[in-house]
Amino acid sequence: MTTRARRSQQDRTKATTDALLSTARGLFVEQGFAGTSLGAICERAGVTRGAFYHHFSNKEQIFREVYTAEQQALVAVVRRAFRAQDDPWDGVIAGGRTLLESSLEPAVRKITLVEAPVALDWNAMRGIHAGCKEQLRTGLTIAVEAGCIPARPLAPLTSLLYGAICESALDLAHAADERATLRDTLSQLELLLIGAAGRQTPGCAHRS
Amino acid sequence: MTTRARRSQQDRTKATTDALLSTARGLFVEQGFAGTSLGAICERAGVTRGAFYHHFSNKEQIFREVYTAEQQALVAVVRRAFRAQDDPWDGVIAGGRTLLESSLEPAVRKITLVEAPVALDWNAMRGIHAGCKEQLRTGLTIAVEAGCIPARPLAPLTSLLYGAICESALDLAHAADERATLRDTLSQLELLLIGAAGRQTPGCAHRS
DNA sequence: GAGAAACATACAGACAGCATGCATCTCAGC
DNA sequence: GCTGAGATGCATGCTGTCTGTATGTTTCTC
Structure with a gap:
């Protein structure tokens, strides 16, 4: 267990979806929809693709x-x-x-x-x-x-x-x-x- | 050697590029650019992907x-x-x-x-x-x-x-x-x- | 501590593009 | 007209990347 602060599930969810949404927005602007990979979004958002698919059904949805x-x-x-x-x-x-x-x-x-x-x-x-x-x-x-x-x-x-x-x-x-x-x-x-x-x-x- | 008619290189080239262009057009209309795979184009045109890459540099070019x-x-x-x-x-x-x-x-x-x-x-x-x-x-x-x-x-x-x-x-x-x-x-x-x-x-x- | 939610990892299938090798054609030289 | 060397057209297999899924692990809630 690290020194990471305890967070409610709501906070966790909001933090990751917000991170995914905002980095996705940035990448879509820079490279377009087809040119943006989920891997790139997740990496820049600091989460794994598993987290992504937990919150979004697919690339189109985000x-x-x-x-x-x-x-x-x-x-x-x-x-x-x-x-x-x-x-x-x-x-x-x-x-x-x-x-x-x-x-x-x-x-x-x-x-x-x-x-x-x-x-x-x-x-x-x-x-x-x-x-x-x-x-x-x-x-x-x-x-x-x-x-x-x-x-x-x-x-x-x-x-x-x-x-x-x-x-x-x-x-x-x-x-x-x-x-x-x-x-x-x-x-x-x-x-x-x-x-x-x-x-x-x-x-x-x-x-x- | 089969009974296949002898064709000039020009004729061969024109036949395959025409086939590729017209089937590509059809598929792009039906499924869009991203939704159309080179495999699908080539299959429907009756040629292989090797033939495609001989005549076109990539998908964007066609x-x-x-x-x-x-x-x-x-x-x-x-x-x-x-x-x-x-x-x-x-x-x-x-x-x-x-x-x-x-x-x-x-x-x-x-x-x-x-x-x-x-x-x-x-x-x-x-x-x-x-x-x-x-x-x-x-x-x-x-x-x-x-x-x-x-x-x-x-x-x-x-x-x-x-x-x-x-x-x-x-x-x-x-x-x-x-x-x-x-x-x-x-x-x-x-x-x-x-x-x-x-x-x-x-x-x-x-x-x- | 049990169950649920959040997240991570491993994997399968599809795809673009490249490399290498074979088949077909062209044409100079005889 | 024939031939063989080089050029052109084309096929097959491989690699890296991508999306989406299945399953395992951690973290929270009650």
Whole structure:
């Protein structure tokens, strides 16, 4: 028996799963899902593969948990930006802007935009409810209900806008001048949104 | 010596590489890049792994060749749609529409949109010149030069529009009513393009 | 101290890539 | 036209690594 402090089972579990999750996140960002071995995760986390398989069913599951945490954090930020605006349509614009800016973080970009679509299949991603795309759609729905923009097929519009933002975030990773490109991207995004609104956005400050 | 027909080395090479490429394409579509083993490709192609490694340096390379062929075919279709219009801006609209419609093909979608970003890194994809994104940008450049739309930061705008189209193509794969959703997506895409044009698109039929 | 939970170790099957050897083709020189 | 040496196409076996499982050992809980 070493001098190791006695810990409750809960504490032990939390310590090892936290260590595994955070090192896994780091490695997934650095080397991608396929490029990261369980051995590497465990070694860096200071546990054995036996411990890993005690807490996670397989490699996909730990990625799913990392991804879910990432999504929830993102959604929280975007939702806050949306709610900070009085006009729902301004909220959509602010949310889109915030999503784009948040996606500049390399870790967010790599995990949520690049690796997730392959590591998880479409249904698994769909299952992680309340993703950013869903949030965007909710914003659009509220904007329509409030009469800010005419009724539209919102599912297709959501995909278009979400895709526009995500692809831009990926591209920004390789831009020579990130600040300037971000500024230009935001200006062009607003143009597209004006098109989506089908008006010059005079404002309509009723909240639902 | 069996009754096997004598073949030139060129013929032999072409036969095996063609077999490998086409079966690889099929398996990549069905099971993805990581989910496809070289053994499976070779078995289905009727050759051994030795033959594979004689013609390709590794698994990534055969994917790259499959992807390149896919891209070239897509670009050709999009370019044709663009050139069929007199007005460059109409060409951009037609090109976007064609790209979206082409991406409905499950094989195209899976290989170019889902697997490629992970199997190949960003630089490898960038290296395969004359991709669809580049084609879109060229169209926008011509439209600006022809005076159809005001000068704009085209790189960000290209990313936005390209991402919008690709994400929609992915989403269409899971739509309940694909035809109706495609119709709605195209109508919303045109709204965004009107926003990008910054005008009501009265037409400007000078070609460069 | 018995049972459960956390963790470690040993192992099996699959896979990518390499090395080496055999089969088939090509072509110069006769 | 024939031949043999070299080049090219292809097959087989091996190695290291990886995921996932089965089973053993330690640590905690009651």
